[in-house]
Amino acid sequence: MTALLLARAQFAFVVSFHFLFPAFSIGLASYLAVLEGLWLRTGRGVYANLYRYWLKIFAVVFAMGVVSGIVMSYQFGTNWSVFSDKAGPVIGPLMAYEVLTAFFLEAGFLGVMLFGINKVGKGLHFTATLAVAIGTFISAFWILAVNSWMQTPVGYEIGANGQFLPGPSWAAIILSPSLPYRLVHTVLAAYLTTAFAVGGVGAWHLLKDRANPGARKMFSMAMWMAALVAPIQILAGDAHGLNTLEHQPIKVLAMEGDYRPSPAGAPLVLFGFPDSEAGKVNAELAVPKMGSLILKHDPNAPLPGLTDYPRDQWPPVPIVFWAFRIMVGLGFAMFGLGLWSLAARMRRKLYDWPWLHRAALVMGPAGFVAVIAGWVVTEVGRQPFTIYGLLRTADSAAPLAAPAVASSLLAFVLTYFVVFGMGIWYLLKLMHKPPEAHETMLDGTPTRSAGVTPAPAVLEGGAS
Amino acid sequence: MIDLTVVWAIIIGIAITAYVVMDGFDLGIGMLFPLLEPGADRDRAMNSIAPVWDGNETWLVMGGGGLLAAFPLAYAIILPALYAPLTAMLLGLVLRGVAFEFRWRDPAHRKAWDIAFPLGSAVATLAQGITLGALLQGIHVEGRAYAGGWWDWLSPFSLLTGVGLVIGYSLLGACWLNWKTDGALQDKAVRYAGRLGTALLAAIGAVSLATLTLDAQYYHRWLAYPGIFATALVPLATLAVTALFYRSLARRQHAGPFLWALGLFGLCLVGLGISIWPYVIPARVTIWEAAAPLRSQVFMLIGAGIMLPIILLYTGWAYWVFRGKVGHEGYH
Numbered sequence: 001m002t003a004l005l006l007a008r009a010q011f012a013f014v015v016s017f018h019f020l021f022p023a024f025s026i027g028l029a030s031y032l033a034v035l036e037g038l039w040l041r042t043g044r045g046v047y048a049n050l051y052r053y054w055l056k057i058f059a060v061v062f063a064m065g066v067v068s069g070i071v072m073s074y075q076f077g078t079n080w081s082v083f084s085d086k087a088g089p090v091i092g093p094l095m096a097y098e099v100l101t102a103f104f105l106e107a108g109f110l111g112v113m114l115f116g117i118n119k120v121g122k123g124l125h126f127t128a129t130l131a132v133a134i135g136t137f138i139s140a141f142w143i144l145a146v147n148s149w150m151q152t153p154v155g156y157e158i159g160a161n162g163q164f165l166p167g168p169s170w171a172a173i174i175l176s177p178s179l180p181y182r183l184v185h186t187v188l189a190a191y192l193t194t195a196f197a198v199g200g201v202g203a204w205h206l207l208k209d210r211a212n213p214g215a216r217k218m219f220s221m222a223m224w225m226a227a228l229v230a231p232i233q234i235l236a237g238d239a240h241g242l243n244t245l246e247h248q249p250i251k252v253l254a255m256e257g258d259y260r261p262s263p264a265g266a267p268l269v270l271f272g273f274p275d276s277e278a279g280k281v282n283a284e285l286a287v288p289k290m291g292s293l294i295l296k297h298d299p300n301a302p303l304p305g306l307t308d309y310p311r312d313q314w315p316p317v318p319i320v321f322w323a324f325r326i327m328v329g330l331g332f333a334m335f336g337l338g339l340w341s342l343a344a345r346m347r348r349k350l351y352d353w354p355w356l357h358r359a360a361l362v363m364g365p366a367g368f369v370a371v372i373a374g375w376v377v378t379e380v381g382r383q384p385f386t387i388y389g390l391l392r393t394a395d396s397a398a399p400l401a402a403p404a405v406a407s408s409l410l411a412f413v414l415t416y417f418v419v420f421g422m423g424i425w426y427l428l429k430l431m432h433k434p435p436e437a438h439e440t441m442l443d444g445t446p447t448r449s450a451g452v453t454p455a456p457a458v459l460e461g462g463a464s
Numbered sequence: 465m466i467d468l469t470v471v472w473a474i475i476i477g478i479a480i481t482a483y484v485v486m487d488g489f490d491l492g493i494g495m496l497f498p499l500l501e502p503g504a505d506r507d508r509a510m511n512s513i514a515p516v517w518d519g520n521e522t523w524l525v526m527g528g529g530g531l532l533a534a535f536p537l538a539y540a541i542i543l544p545a546l547y548a549p550l551t552a553m554l555l556g557l558v559l560r561g562v563a564f565e566f567r568w569r570d571p572a573h574r575k576a577w578d579i580a581f582p583l584g585s586a587v588a589t590l591a592q593g594i595t596l597g598a599l600l601q602g603i604h605v606e607g608r609a610y611a612g613g614w615w616d617w618l619s620p621f622s623l624l625t626g627v628g629l630v631i632g633y634s635l636l637g638a639c640w641l642n643w644k645t646d647g648a649l650q651d652k653a654v655r656y657a658g659r660l661g662t663a664l665l666a667a668i669g670a671v672s673l674a675t676l677t678l679d680a681q682y683y684h685r686w687l688a689y690p691g692i693f694a695t696a697l698v699p700l701a702t703l704a705v706t707a708l709f710y711r712s713l714a715r716r717q718h719a720g721p722f723l724w725a726l727g728l729f730g731l732c733l734v735g736l737g738i739s740i741w742p743y744v745i746p747a748r749v750t751i752w753e754a755a756a757p758l759r760s761q762v763f764m765l766i767g768a769g770i771m772l773p774i775i776l777l778y779t780g781w782a783y784w785v786f787r788g789k790v791g792h793e794g795y796h
Contacts, residue, residue, distance in 0.1 A: 059565050060565050060566070060569070062518075063518075063561055063562050063564060063565045063566075064562060066518055066521070066561060067557055067558040067561035067562060068558070069525075070521060070524065070525055070554060070557055070558075070561075071554045071558065073525045073528045073529050074528055074543060074550055074554055076532065076539075077528070077532065077539045077540060077542070077543030077544070078543045078544060078547050078550055078551065079544075081539075081540040081541070081543060081544045081609065081610070082540065082609070084532055084536055084539055084540045084543075085536050085537055085539075085540035085608055085609075087536075088532050088533065088536025088537075088539065088540070088756065089536060089756045089757050089759075089760045090760075092529070092532040092533030092534070092536055092539075092756060092760065092764075093533045093756075093760050093763050093764045093767075095529045095532060095533060096526075096529050096530055096532075096533040096534075096764050096767065096768070097764075097767050098529070099522065099525050099526045099529045099530070100526075100767050100768060100771040100772070100775070101767070101771060103522045103525055103526075104519065104522050104526075104771075104775045104778075104779070105778075106518075107518040107519035107521075107522045108519050108775065108778045108779050108781075108782050109778070109782070110515075110518055110519075111514070111515030111516055111518070111519065111782050111785075111786065112515070112782055112785055114514075114515065115514065115515045115786070116515070116785050116786070119785050119786070120785055159757070161608070163536075163757075165757050165759070165760075166757065166759040166760055166763070167759075168759075170759075170763050398540075398543075398544040398547075398610075399544060399609050399610065399611070400544060400547065401614060403614075404547055404548070404614045408547065408548075408551045411551060411555055412551075412555070415555050415558060415559070416558075419558055419559065419562055422562075422566060422573070423562060423566065426565075426566060426569040426570065429569065429570070430569070
């Protein structure tokens with residue numbers, strides 16, 4: 001194992017683990033804002049109870065997101081110092097903006113959101129929830145701006161010392177060609193991830209007690225999201241794919257498994273085992289012309305193949321190929337469940353159809369798997385470059401010896417599996433408990449301070 | 465024309481100061497944790513920082529992210545040079561950060577997380593102190609990269625700075641508990657603060673003297689005539705602030721000892737600035753050599769100029785919401 005490969009393994013490991021938490025907390029923060037808003041508007045206790053139920057889960061998710069995120073902000077320097085030196089003048093300011101406009105906002109209002117319910121009024125508490133939700137979105141914007149620039153770099157100049165320097169327009173750098181597509185696709189993915197997690201939890205409790213008002217409400221809200229957002233996400237994904245074809249054709253050809261050029265229209269490979277040595281997909285199952293129809297909206301449009309490009313610019317094709325199929329397969333499964341829920345709603349069986357609930361339960365973790373698969377498609381698909389077409393991964397790593405990287409990788413793996421393994425166990429424990437009519441706030445909440453008269457407990461909603 | 469590189473060095477300095485001011489006491493409470501009685505005392509200590517620890521640690525991200533943005537070359541050299549201590553720091557922060565939430569999730573596991581919390585806090589603090597010492601003692605640089613070995617950071621001096629920071633943060637933690645709690649816990653905090661204050665003064669003295677022997681540049685910077693008339697003010701002020709700290713502690717003031725302890729940290733940072741200015745990597749890379757280009761500096765300055773006052777405003781508000789002594793109610 002070389003130091004480079006170990007450094008890549010380490011980055012893949014810590015970023016994948018990290019990504020699970022913001023993917024959940026971006027959606028969950030918005031969901032909590034919706035629940036609190038609905039409670040303030042309608043006064044119905046079911047919303048207050050659901051707010052408190054999911055707030056406990058949010059607190060655990062957010063804590064894990066924060067600590068795994070701090071690791072990320074140092075990973076660029078410890079393991080990818082040459083990349084940091086070269087790209088720092090361009091991407092550094094974007095990350096600084098993320099800290100200034102998002103991290104502080106989230107962290108500053110999180111304490112009030114979690115513990116301040118009896119200390120500030122309803123309006124201010126709702127403001128805190130909104131601030132956290134908006135913060136998660138702003139954070140997604142900046143970090144995806146960085147990632148998009150690395151995928152589709154524009155607006156830079158090359159300095160005499162080999163550094164990437166900002167050109168005259170920061171807007172060009174921030175709004176790089178793939179950003180709009182990546183932002184929409186990723187944020188929708190976070191919403192869907194949360195919707196299916198919430199839906200799975202709701203389904204689990206409906207299977208045990210279909211009269212539970214909290215379970216009914218969360219399941220219904222989650223299935224609305226599934227039915228409405230899953231189809232939009234498929235369209236957004238398609239648009240993102242077309243954008244990638246324009247700027248990173250090699251990545252798309254790897255996703256599709258198109259080794260040879262298709263002058264008369266490319267097939268859609270449904271299944272197979274890509275073999276880059278042989279330059280073909282083994283045991284291929286393909287629909288003729290469908291590939292061109294999807295990518296060019298014309299069945300006869302010619303498409304290049306990977307063999308049209310130098311071999312040393314190919315990503316690891318099988319990984320990209322399979323991760324793409326996992327993501328797309330789950331996307332369509334989500335769409336299917338959304339349609340099923342609409343049918344159930346029309347037949348007034350949304351809460352009384354155990355098979356629908358079982359399916360929703362199975363699909364509970366689908367978003368997380370899809371998000372990681374999608375991340376693998378775009379990041380592994382960018383290989384062998386860190387800054388696409390300009391800076392190779394092999395030329396980006398820190399001058400580290402393999403044993404140093406191996407030791408830290410081992411330390412991260414052990415710590416993450418123990419810590420986040422326990423964290424996920426606690427999440428499942430919280431989710432296992434049904435939502436109740438008098439849901440409590442967080443355990444250990446510093447509810448009041450001696451000498452400060454607490455405001456009336458604002459969110460102590462009635463029975464649902 | 466204002467030199468934006470200097471402005472950015474000051475902003476990074478402010479971020480590091482803000483980090484030490486805010487996260488120091490909550491790491492310190494982590495390290496004092498094993499000395500507190502299990503049960504109500506530990507819960508109160510934890511709750512006195514639970515609403516704010518996340519914001520406090522964000523300053524560390526600001527320091528790291530800001531260094532990458534404003535001084536990318538320094539970031540690219542320092543982080544690999546301090547690979548092992550920084551990795552340990554991050555893992556320590558992971559352990560202690562999740563403990564805030566996890567210890568409430570399962571009573572059967574609380575004991576384990578009540579060990580993880582001080583362990584992570586101590587590892588993170590020790591690693592930060594070692595990082596400081598390793599920077600001061602010098603980093604081997606060739607071209608645009610770190611060129612030393614993987615254990616270069618480890619030396620008696622860096623261990624001394626590591627232990628010094630453990631003492632210092634523990635002092636801040638004890639002073640915070642004095643401020644935010646009452647009864648027996650507060651009395652205990654006052655006793656700890658008294659002992660830690662003396663220990664910190666000794667550590668500051670030891671680190672200062674050791675620094676003078678590290679490099680001729682430090683020696684001249686501090687002791688050359690006539691500059692010594694200015695630099696001598698720092699140790700004199702340190703003694704004066706220590707005296708005021710003890711007076712405040714003896715009068716059983718609540719906020720006073722914490723503020724004076726912060727004063728001691730402030731003087732240490734001033735001393736650090738005197739030692740290394742205008743280098744970002746002492747004796748190797750100056751702030752101008754490491755600086756990002758003007759366009760990056762200007763763009764970020766706009767953001768920092770608008771956002772930092774707003775951040776300080778709502779951070780202040782968040783502290784104000786949780787002002788006063790931590791009560792006993794609300795625990796399960």
